[in-house]
Amino acid sequence: MSEDRLERLSQCLLAFARERDWEQFHSPKNLVMALAGECGELIEHFQWLSEEQSASLTSEKKRDVAHEMADILIYLIRLSQRLDLDLLEAVEEKIAINERRYPAAKVRGDARRASEYED
Amino acid sequence: MSEDRLERLSQCLLAFARERDWEQFHSPKNLVMALAGECGELIEHFQWLSEEQSASLTSEKKRDVAHEMADILIYLIRLSQRLDLDLLEAVEEKIAINERRYPAAKVRGDARRASEYED
Amino acid sequence: MSEDRLERLSQCLLAFARERDWEQFHSPKNLVMALAGECGELIEHFQWLSEEQSASLTSEKKRDVAHEMADILIYLIRLSQRLDLDLLEAVEEKIAINERRYPAAKVRGDARRASEYED
Amino acid sequence: MSEDRLERLSQCLLAFARERDWEQFHSPKNLVMALAGECGELIEHFQWLSEEQSASLTSEKKRDVAHEMADILIYLIRLSQRLDLDLLEAVEEKIAINERRYPAAKVRGDARRASEYED
Numbered sequence: 001m002s003e004d005r006l007e008r009l010s011q012c013l014l015a016f017a018r019e020r021d022w023e024q025f026h027s028p029k030n031l032v033m034a035l036a037g038e039c040g041e042l043i044e045h046f047q048w049l050s051e052e053q054s055a056s057l058t059s060e061k062k063r064d065v066a067h068e069m070a071d072i073l074i075y076l077i078r079l080s081q082r083l084d085l086d087l088l089e090a091v092e093e094k095i096a097i098n099e100r101r102y103p104a105a106k107v108r109g110d111a112r113r114a115s116e117y118e119d
Numbered sequence: 120m121s122e123d124r125l126e127r128l129s130q131c132l133l134a135f136a137r138e139r140d141w142e143q144f145h146s147p148k149n150l151v152m153a154l155a156g157e158c159g160e161l162i163e164h165f166q167w168l169s170e171e172q173s174a175s176l177t178s179e180k181k182r183d184v185a186h187e188m189a190d191i192l193i194y195l196i197r198l199s200q201r202l203d204l205d206l207l208e209a210v211e212e213k214i215a216i217n218e219r220r221y222p223a224a225k226v227r228g229d230a231r232r233a234s235e236y237e238d
Numbered sequence: 239m240s241e242d243r244l245e246r247l248s249q250c251l252l253a254f255a256r257e258r259d260w261e262q263f264h265s266p267k268n269l270v271m272a273l274a275g276e277c278g279e280l281i282e283h284f285q286w287l288s289e290e291q292s293a294s295l296t297s298e299k300k301r302d303v304a305h306e307m308a309d310i311l312i313y314l315i316r317l318s319q320r321l322d323l324d325l326l327e328a329v330e331e332k333i334a335i336n337e338r339r340y341p342a343a344k345v346r347g348d349a350r351r352a353s354e355y356e357d
Numbered sequence: 358m359s360e361d362r363l364e365r366l367s368q369c370l371l372a373f374a375r376e377r378d379w380e381q382f383h384s385p386k387n388l389v390m391a392l393a394g395e396c397g398e399l400i401e402h403f404q405w406l407s408e409e410q411s412a413s414l415t416s417e418k419k420r421d422v423a424h425e426m427a428d429i430l431i432y433l434i435r436l437s438q439r440l441d442l443d444l445l446e447a448v449e450e451k452i453a454i455n456e457r458r459y460p461a462a463k464v465r466g467d468a469r470r471a472s473e474y475e476d
Contacts, residue, residue, distance in 0.1 A: 005207050005211075006125060006207060009207065009210050009211065009214070012214055013214070016214065016217065016218070019223040019227075020221065020223050020226055020227055020228070021227045021228040022228075022230060024228070025230040025286045027170035027171075027173050027174055028165065028170075028173040028174055028176075029165045029168055029169075029170045029173035029390075030170065030285055030286060032161055032162055032164075032165045032173075032390075033162075033281050033284065033285035033386075033389075033390060033393075034285045034286075035158060035161070035191075036158050036159075036161075036162055036277075036278060036281050036390075036393050037278050037279075037281045037282040037285055038278075039154060039155050039158045039274075039278060040155075040274060040275050040276075040277060040278010040279060040281065040282070041275075041278060042151055042154070042155075043151055043152075043155055043271050043274050043275045043278065044272075044275040044278075045151075046147065046148045046151045046271065047268055047271035047272045047275055048263045048268060048272075048468035048469075049148055050148075050408070051146035051147075051148045051149065051407070051408075052146075054146050054147040054148035054151075055146055055147055055201065057147075057202065062202060062204060065202065065204075066199075066202075066204045066205075066206075066208075066209035066212075067209055067212065067213050067216070069195055069198065069199065069204075069206060069209060070206070070209035070210040070212065070213035071213060072154075072191070072195060073192070073195060073206060073209075073210055074210060074213065074214075076188055076191060076192060076195075079188065080185075080188065082174065083174075083176065083181060083184065083185075085181060085184075085185045085188075086185075087185075087188060087189070087192060088124050088125065088128065089185075090185035090186055090188060090189035090192075091128050091189040091192055091193060092128065093185075093186065093189065094186050094189035094190060094193065095128070095131055095132070095135065095193075097186070098135065099135070102139065104138040104139050107139055108138075108139050108140045109139070109140040109141075109143070111141060111144040111405035112405075144405045148271075149404055149405060151271075152267075152270075152271060152274075152400050152403065152404035153404045153405075155271075155274050155396075155397060155400050156397050156398075156400045156401040156404055157397075158393075158397060159393060159394050159395075159396060159397010159398060159400065159401075160394075160397060162390050162393050162394045162397065163391075163394040163397070165390065166387055166390035166391045166394055167349035167350075167382045167387060167391075169289070170288070170289075230286035231286075243445050243449075244363060244445065247445065247448050247449065247452070250452055251452070254452065254455065254456070257461040257465075258459065258461050258464055258465055258466070259465050259466040260466075260468060262466070263468040265408035265409075265411050265412055266403065266408075266411040266412055266414075267403045267406055267407075267408045267411035268408065270399055270400055270402075270403045270411075271400075273396060273399070273429075274396050274397075274399075274400055277392060277393050277396045278393075280389055280392070280393075281389055281390075281393055283389075284385065284386045284389045287386055288386075289384035289385075289386045289387065290384075292384050292385040292386035292389075293384055293385055293439065295385075295440065300440060300442060303440065303442075304437075304440075304442045304443075304444075304446075304447035304450075305447055305450065305451050305454070307433055307436065307437065307442075307444060307447060308444070308447035308448040308450065308451035309451060310392075310429065310433060311430070311433060311444060311447075311448055312448060312451065312452075314426055314429060314430060314433075317426065318423075318426065320412065321414065321419060321422065321423075323419060323422075323423045323426075324423075325423075325426060325427070325430060326362050326363065326366065327423075328423035328424055328426060328427035328430075329366050329427040329430055329431060330362075330366065331423075331424065331427065332424050332427035332428060332431065333366070333369055333370070333373065333431075335424070336373065337373070340377065342376040342377050345377055346376075346377055346378045347377070347378040347379075347381070349379060349382040
């Protein structure tokens with residue numbers, strides 16, 4: 001069960017921060033910066049790859065990429081804890097919004113940004 | 120159950136992309152860029168706030184922030200699908216690594232970056 | 239003269255890329271990713287600092303930060319070369335736009351984002 | 358003369374911030390976040406483009422991209438002012454470092470990251 005997994009991971013991350021007395025550094029502002037820093041590390045793995053190469057990573061590279069992605073999710077979870085919000089509920093809401101903003105019939109095969117559909 | 124929730128959301132996101140014929144744009148490289156773009160939107164909510172202000176958002180602002188965080192998680196999930204990797208397993212691995220890199224007794228109350236402990 | 243300095247640096251960066259046969263990797267898309275990666279490295283220096291601490295870096299830290307900023311400017315210059323656009327002219331235009339968007343009398347002491355003034 | 362241009366722009370940006378009483382918000386930490394936010398906006402223009410498409414933007418798109426790049430340079434300049442460092446000197450130093458790290462004879466046609474050469 002992943003609720004158990006995700007919930008267990010969340011508890012684990014909270015305990016990890018508390019045991020190290022790191023909650024004092026974990027203001028939402030700082031966590032957002034840490035998340036952005038990890039995002040930068042993820043990007044660095046892909047910046048010189050072609051799109052094709054990015055889809056066929058070696059297993060070693062894939063593990064490194066997975067760990068960068070994990071860092072991002074870790075900070076997302078920590079941030080949701082500090083802001084006291086439900087991350088999965090937010091995803092559910094956002095999916096509903098996207099369903100309305102990007103009706104399949106209108107945007108099929110077209111990746112323009114939402115704002116470009118306003119006109 | 121969140122496994123069901125997370126699993127259901129993942130399926131939903133996959134169907135969403137396929138219905139719109141967007142998988143052609145969703146190379147890992149492009150998804151990493153999209154994730155970084157959303158990360159930039161998250162940052163913009165916090166850049167002029169003090170740390171204290173960042174911990175007491177209005178409910179309207181908190182909802183906007185939650186939706187930016189959702190966008191990041193959505194792209195993380197999509198990326199894990201395209202790379203065929205297990206995001207929660209990666210978090211479990213990364214927590215184990217961090218337990219070793221940052222022993223509580225050594226780093227309590229200290230937020231220096233890992234590399235600064237090498238010396 | 240800094241035109242000479244900036245112009246000389248630009249020429250230097252172009253030669254550097256050509257000597258290494260790196261222009262093949264320097265598509266605008268890739269350069270934007272590289273720029274974002276450097277931006278992540280810059281953020282990592284600041285994520286756990288208070289605003290006050292961020293204003294009184296040690297000289298060693300300041301040199302490291304200066305080099306991260308240099309990396310960002312290097313990729314900005316390379317990107318402007320690949321896109322064949324004048325970076326300083328763009329800054330001049332943007333300053334003029336900002337003068338109109340943020341009249342001093344209206345926004346003095348207020349850091350809300352531009353979009354929040356629309357209402 | 359670009360020294361005059363760059364120097365004049367720097368003075369202009371300083372005056373702009375002071376006239377709006379915005380220096381209070383412009384801690385180095387906050388400016389780094391603002392720079393990262395602008396970087397996210399730049400990325401969004403390129404995330405769904407192929408490398409080829411990224412090299413042949415329409416003139417309207419190119420102007421938008423130039424303005425995002427200008428925003429990044431504006432925050433770089435502001436940050437160098439707040440940290441009291443010389444951005445062009447840092448670029449000169451970084452180019453010298455890169456000359457040593459990436460000897461042309463060794464890295465020609467190879468875009469692997471510096472750390473991958475350590476082994």
